[in-house]
Amino acid sequence: DSGVTQTPKHLITATGQRVTLRCSPRSGDLSVYWYQQSLDQGLQFLIQYYNGEERAKGNILERFSAQQFPDLHSELNLSSLELGDSALYFCASSASSGGRNTIYFGEGSWLTVV
């Protein structure tokens, strides 16, 4: 158990809909990362937050947004969903942004868009 908690574990929704994925980082970790894993794209970095502020942005679509709250949990919002958004979405966390901090992954949220 990595200590990173993601909900829901599975989600099925229709095209055009909006969903929210939730992540609780490991206790004490200030950085939260979101990754998308699909068969043809591998693990793609979406976005990183550090102590409530956006720190880095990767290949995140404009239809997607995220935030990190004062209690450090994070949410990834996916809107106007398309079939191609079906993937496994991982949240990960690490301690401070510097040093040799390990990044720990949750078990992911399976999103199926039908």
Add this chain to the structure above:
Amino acid sequence: QQQVKQSPQSLIVQKGGISIINCAYENTAFDYFPWYQQFPGKGPALLIAIRPDVSEKKEGRFTISFNKSAKQFSLHIMDSQPGDSATYFCAASKTGRRALTFGSGTRLQVQP
């Protein structure tokens, strides 16, 4: 642009054999190179990591070899066991930017 290239895509090894997975990177600013192991239904978990100031790091049966001039690094699994069957990802990042850039993954199957 894929910044970390990983090969092979899949690998079948007999129990007791050596599994070798290779990665090459493009960004010379990368200074942290971890390997992650992922079992079905689970998230990736850190296996071993290396920084470019050393050429090799060993932890148990797992060894990373690093060639800075060639911009390549590899994972060697000695005495491979069926329990090692998983997908392995190499990754890279640079200090100050903690987000990892992952390779495409290698599905390892160790046959008993």
